[in-house]
Amino acid sequence: MKAVLVNGSPRKNMNTAKLLAEAARGAQDAGADTETFNLYDLSFTGCKGCMACKMKDTRFVARCALKDDLTPVLEKCAEADAVIMGTPIYFSYPTGEFRSFLERFLFPVDTYLVKEAGNWESGRVKLFEGVKPCGIIYTMNCPEFLAGEVGYPQLMEPNRAETERLYGHCEDLWCYDTYQVKDYSRYDINMFDEAAKRKQLEEQFPKDLQAAYDMGRRLVAMAAEA
Ligand SMILES: Cc1cc2nc3c(=O)[nH]c(=O)nc-3n(C[C@H](O)[C@H](O)[C@H](O)COP(=O)(O)O)c2cc1C
Incomplete structure (x- = not known):
């Protein structure tokens, strides 16, 4: 078993990275070898829409060109x-x-093919037939009670849903109200109550780590059962 972890935070030892490290530990305890990548160490772009992965007889089947x-x-x-x-x-x-x-990660395994040409209701042809369980961990300043009000569930759901559509399973984990800096007294920040943030760090963050x-x-x- 192999699990890949992908850190989309520029910070390599803060909230997102710590949660991913715990997720890696959990994956290891379930028998996987793990490898973690920090995206901000890499030089890359998003999809350029070259469509090489969608050409007839392409050598880039389910692979980004x-x-x-x-x-x-x-x-x-x-x-x-698992990813x-x-x-x-x-x-x-x-x-x-x-x-x-x-x-x-998503576009090369997506297709513009339906099972019966022209009939959208016949269902999309899948390139990836199995299940590669995926997870997405979000961290944010936003407290849990505000996330719905500012529309975060609706904004984030397509990430989970599209990943699940293409890889068979995707779940997400939300870590709210994170501690953003090591020492709030050194920063010109008065929007957050430092004591409340510390309470969150001490009482909630360990639970988030456990969930990761x-x-x-x-x-x-x-993945082992799939
Ligand atoms: C440029 C920038 C923009 C941010 N925007 C938001 C935001 O819109 N909503 C929010 O809840 N938190 C926001 N945050 C806070 C981060 O999401 C939060 O501190 C997060 O846990 C940082 O992750 P890290 O510790 O892994 O780097 C922002 C932080 C930065 C640096």
């Missing part, structure tokens, strides 16, 4: 039994790097 630093990461994802991604929310969306990764661990373990166990 673009060649850059993401190419070996995508290859590892293709070989992996767990993580991203902070930046201005109400996943980071740009995460989004670029997701385009390249459980996700890693569960997805690898699911």
Whole structure:
């Protein structure tokens, strides 16, 4: 069993990275070898719409034709039994790097083919027939009670749904109200109550870490059964 973890945060040892490390530990405890990639270490772009993966007789079946630093990461994802991604929310969306990764991870296995030509209701032809369990971990400043009000569930759901459509299973984990800096007293920030943030860090974040661990373990166990 192999599990790949993809960090879409520029920070390699903060909230998203810590949750991914726990997910990796869970995956290992379920019997997987794990490999983690930090997207901000790599030089790459999103999908360029070259359509090479959609050409007749293409040699890029379910593979992205673009060649850059993401190419070996995508290859590892293709070989992996489970893929767990993580991203902070930046201005109400996943980071740009995460989004670029997701385009390249999803589009090559998507098709513009329906089972019966011209009949959308006949169902889409799938390139990936099995189940590669996937997970997405989101971290954000937003407290849980506000997330619905600002529309985050609707904004994020297509990431989960499209990944599930193409890889058979995708679940997400939301980590709210994260501790953004190591020492709030050094920053010109008064929007958040530091004491409340610390309480969240001490009481909720360990639960989030446990949920990430459980996700890693569960997805690898699911892959083993698939
Ligand atoms: C450029 C930028 C934009 C952000 N925008 C949002 C936002 O729209 N909503 C939110 O809840 N948090 C926002 N945040 C906070 C981060 O999502 C939060 O601190 C996250 O946990 C950071 O992840 P990391 O610790 O793994 O880097 C933003 C942070 C930065 C740096």
